[in-house]
Amino acid sequence: MFRFFVLLFCLCIGFSSYARMNKVNNELLADLKELSSAKMQGRKTGSSGSHKAAQYIIDRYTDIKLKSLTTEYRQTFDYKSGFWSIKKGENIVGVLLSDNPNANYIAITAHYDHLGHSGSKIYYGADDNASGVAAMINIAKNLKTQNLKHHYIFIATDAEETGLYGAKAFLNSNLIDTTKIVLNINLDMLAVAPRQKQLYAFSSKTMKPYKALIEQKNNTTMTQFISSNRKMNIKLKTQKVDWRNASDHAIFRKHHIPFIYFCVGTHKYYHTTKDKFENISPKYYVASVKHIYQTILSLDTIQL
Ligand SMILES: [Zn+2]
Numbered sequence: 585m586f587r588f589f590v591l592l593f594c595l596c597i598g599f600s601s602y603a604r605m606n607k608v609n610n611e612l613l614a615d616l617k618e619l620s621s622a623k624m625q626g627r628k629t630g631s632s633g634s635h636k637a638a639q640y641i642i643d644r645y646t647d648i649k650l651k652s653l654t655t656e657y658r659q660t661f662d663y664k665s666g667f668w669s670i671k672k673g674e675n676i677v678g679v680l681l682s683d684n685p686n687a688n689y690i691a692i693t694a695h696y697d698h699l700g701h702s703g704s705k706i707y708y709g710a711d712d713n714a715s716g717v718a719a720m721i722n723i724a725k726n727l728k729t730q731n732l733k734h735h736y737i738f739i740a741t742d743a744e745e746t747g748l749y750g751a752k753a754f755l756n757s758n759l760i761d762t763t764k765i766v767l768n769i770n771l772d773m774l775a776v777a778p779r780q781k782q783l784y785a786f787s788s789k790t791m792k793p794y795k796a797l798i799e800q801k802n803n804t805t806m807t808q809f810i811s812s813n814r815k816m817n818i819k820l821k822t823q824k825v826d827w828r829n830a831s832d833h834a835i836f837r838k839h840h841i842p843f844i845y846f847c848v849g850t851h852k853y854y855h856t857t858k859d860k861f862e863n864i865s866p867k868y869y870v871a872s873v874k875h876i877y878q879t880i881l882s883l884d885t886i887q888l
Pocket residue numbers: 695712713772773831
């Protein structure tokens with residue numbers, strides 16, 4: 585009889601952690617789906633769709649109870665577009681503080697802007713980059729339950745597609761002492777599985793000692809460390825893309841801040857109207873976000 589109760593107890597514990605995991609995974613996919621839905625109209629900087637996406641991220645930060653450094657997490661900024669015109673962008677910035685007031689910062693970035701729409705043709709940007717933003721929200725929620733050695737700052741950047749302006753505006757601001765940022769983790773395109781199921785961790789040379797810690801593998805996904813001292817180009821149709829400058833981590837790199845850029849590389853849906861929720865790989869995405877979270881937890885224990 586005792587054995588029966590032990591078995592029953594184990595089954596109940598197993599089921600409740602399974603149920604919790606399922607809930608978290610469902611939330612992750614629901615965030616991605618909502619951010620890439622038709623009502624967000626492709627999230628072009630300054631558009632009404634972009635404002636809806638910003639509000640959605642604010643609501644999620646509020647649920648998680650991230651600290652705000654501004655009014656409603658909003659960091660608005662101006663940027664030059666062409667010769668004459670000045671445009672407005674808006675980063676959404678939330679903070680999770682360690683109990684140690686002298687801790688350094690890990691900055692997690694994911695751009696939420698995309699290409700917008702042309703008439704009724706919507707560039708949904710499910711992989712690019714609703715996937716990175718949903719992952720960042722999921723990671724923030726999970727980190728909130730941990731005893732952390734670093735402070736964390738989560739920056740949903742705007743105006744990335746037009747020139748990494750959100751990341752520039754954040755690093756030129758005084759929202760926090762940016763000299764205390766010891767690592768940038770940039771999430772941009774995580775949800776369309778490459779053929780070999782790789783998740784690339786394109787990293788600054790300074791992260792080389794942590795290669796073994798960053799590389800993880802299971803049946804669904806395989807994180808592969810690539811150091812930026814190899815000049816890495818990936819083929820994109822006929823052009824080649826320099827990964828070092830491909831997304832917001834490039835600005836952290838210019839400020840000599842170590843970085844890890846997690847991404848799937850490019851694929852046939854990239855910057856097309858087919859980059860939509862129906863074309864992502866949910867199982868691969870969930871497994872990849874879990875790898876990234878576990879990497880962050882391991883790095884958190886290290887004096888970076
Ligand atoms: Zn992107």
